[in-house]
Amino acid sequence: MNKKSCLNCGHSISDEFCAHCGQKADTARITIHSLIKNDILGSIWHVEAKFFYTLKNILFSPGTTAMNYISGKRIRYNNFISLLLILFGFNVLSYHYYEKFAPAETLTDDVIYVKDFFSKYSKVILFVLIPMLGANGYFLFKRIKLNIAEHFIIGTISLLGILILFLLSDMVSLIGLWKPVETIFNIIDKIVFGLSILFPAITYWTAFKNSYSKPGLLWRVSVLYVLMVVESSVISLILYEIF
Template structure:
């Protein structure tokens, strides 16, 4: 077996990565070609490929993605917490541009609700995941996941919702163009409906092999009931106090 020393730590290596520090073993002299190919194009491609692969898996198999991550299969995904903040920022940006270009009469509709959501969006973001985690911990006790693992499933669920809301923001911007407004308004409503149902899809996809259809159905329904009740109480407190 061809042994050589890691250029970073001096540890003896024979594979693609150093087992001691993790650095790649094919490091060579830096050239203009290597900077363009590896440092610039390689980094961009690696980030974008993993970013879009993570979003694709979250949208089409959210529960399986969460369970894979919990099981330790993590190299294929972006870290969920930073990704959550990135998507949240994109949503804020999308809302900003929608409010910038939308006619005043459109913005006037449900303006009070929009103002409330805009003002407390960060609080809502950080409340939803713990609520999902705690409620699911008790409803799906048979699975033997701890609260932190349920936190990951809740995070994946919210990532899917934010992705759908981002698509919804794009559709809403396109719908401002009158010739296509009717079609894109229908797409807008469909995306919102899917976003509302996304937690159900996530937990169904995650636990469909661990419960019967009836057992899973009443647990998912119970999750929505508890989330709705708790959200109403928290929303009322925020609205009345602030």
């Protein structure tokens, strides 16, 4: 087979992509057809398909997604840190609209305080919760022999799942403002919120279910939650006292 030269870097190409710079080998002349098909529609479809594929796998198989990523299967997923920032933005936006349309009596002082607290310290929460989960997971699941950074990935997946469920909860709450469906959507909202609380447990359980017995997993996940509650309470208290 005749080798071609990459039009970007000049290196020889013998496959679909250049091994040196990663550019595709079939860089033919740009036409209206190729511009629409590859550059416009192709780019949009690739970004959206990857984005929703990542969200779906985080939500329905968080532990498997984390372990796949750690084991090197990464090109199929969106960057998790970028996804965190996007989901934080969506959560702030969705709550803004809920606050705008919700009856005044539903926005109690406690609800407003929690919203203001999390809006103000969302970045602190983002950069503290992941290390907490990672460090706690590192000491509780030592048998797996993952390093601290790999446990940070599992913590990131846990937080992403919580943010996805929070976003769903906000959307359900918005729909639930319509009186004919208020009762059923309030029930759905409570279920979604409960799942968000359980999501880290689901993540660690599905990640390590083949490495520990059920009792072994149960006590480790339980201790993880106790540690997270204590640590989160201390950090919240410090933030409250300082600011």
